[in-house]
Amino acid sequence: MLVSQFLVLAALLFSIGIYGVLVRRNAVLVLLSIELMLTAVSINLVAFGAHLQDTLLSGQVFALFVITIAAAEVGIGLAIVVMIFRNRSSVNLDELDLMRW
Amino acid sequence: MDWGDWLSNPQNILFVVIALLMVAAAVRVVTSPNVVHATLMLVLALGGSAALFLMLGAEFVAWALVLIYIGAVVVLFLFGIMITRAPTGRDPVRLDHERRWPAALVALATFATLASASVAAFEDEVIEGGVSRTGELGDVLFSRFVIPFEAVSFVLLAALIGGIVLARKDPD
Numbered sequence: 001m002l003v004s005q006f007l008v009l010a011a012l013l014f015s016i017g018i019y020g021v022l023v024r025r026n027a028v029l030v031l032l033s034i035e036l037m038l039t040a041v042s043i044n045l046v047a048f049g050a051h052l053q054d055t056l057l058s059g060q061v062f063a064l065f066v067i068t069i070a071a072a073e074v075g076i077g078l079a080i081v082v083m084i085f086r087n088r089s090s091v092n093l094d095e096l097d098l099m100r101w
Numbered sequence: 102m103d104w105g106d107w108l109s110n111p112q113n114i115l116f117v118v119i120a121l122l123m124v125a126a127a128v129r130v131v132t133s134p135n136v137v138h139a140t141l142m143l144v145l146a147l148g149g150s151a152a153l154f155l156m157l158g159a160e161f162v163a164w165a166l167v168l169i170y171i172g173a174v175v176v177l178f179l180f181g182i183m184i185t186r187a188p189t190g191r192d193p194v195r196l197d198h199e200r201r202w203p204a205a206l207v208a209l210a211t212f213a214t215l216a217s218a219s220v221a222a223f224e225d226e227v228i229e230g231g232v233s234r235t236g237e238l239g240d241v242l243f244s245r246f247v248i249p250f251e252a253v254s255f256v257l258l259a260a261l262i263g264g265i266v267l268a269r270k271d272p273d
Contacts, residue, residue: 001230008216012124013124015208015209023198028185043153049159057237078181079267081185083267
């Protein structure tokens with residue numbers, strides 16, 4: 001197994017996630033695309049860790065941290081989305097232009 | 102690099118199958134017109150990445166991914182979808198922008214940059230197989246990385262409390 005095959009796959013997943021963030025209008029779907037990007041990053045981390053044969057296993061530890069932070073981010077993000085829905089009865093991101101100058 | 106040689110390794114064939122599955126699922130996540138289908142496709146993509154972690158010998162991370170992402174996060178997403186699609190009487194607006202091509206261009210440029218940079222940096226370097234035991238990971242996590250570990254658990258607690266505070270109804 002080459003290192004670059006994992007890196008190219010992760011880059012592909014990351015750019016699909018970027019496309020989703022840019023093109024989706026529903027807030028929940030934007031959060032889904034962010035999850036894709038975070039997964040791509042943890043694939044990178046684990047592949048680097050396996051490549052370097054690190055005795056401290058830093059790659060896996062940081063992948064675990066990324067998973068944890070992603071769980072926290074989903075919790076907060078969905079709470080915010082639910083609150084926006086409660087106030088405006090819509091989660092369409094194009095309508096959320098209150099803070100646009 | 103010789104592609105025939107590369108494909109003769111059964112691990113690489115498995116990798117290609119998993120990668121194609123993941124990419125197809127990820128594309129459906131960002132293009133599916135049905136919100137629930139998009140979420141279920143995310144399960145497939147995440148399952149593929151768990152399989153990749155198993156190939157790289159990272160057992161604990163793979164199963165943690167299955168438990169946390171597929172078990173908890175996706176269920177949370179489904180709850181979010183159900184809550185935010187409450188019957189408001191009007192048709193759900195279209196999920197995508199009309200202007201897809203600029204977004205596709207940005208994504209393509211990102212992919213070209215990242216992929217060419219990583220291929221140029223790690224041309225033919227090989228990953229040696231080898232499974233890291235969960236016990237080793239636990240030892241490292243509670244010795245060398247104990248302070249980041251505690252910090253992350255504090256972040257998780259703060260996110261929990263913040264989620265409850267944000268999502269509860271205001272007592273009038």
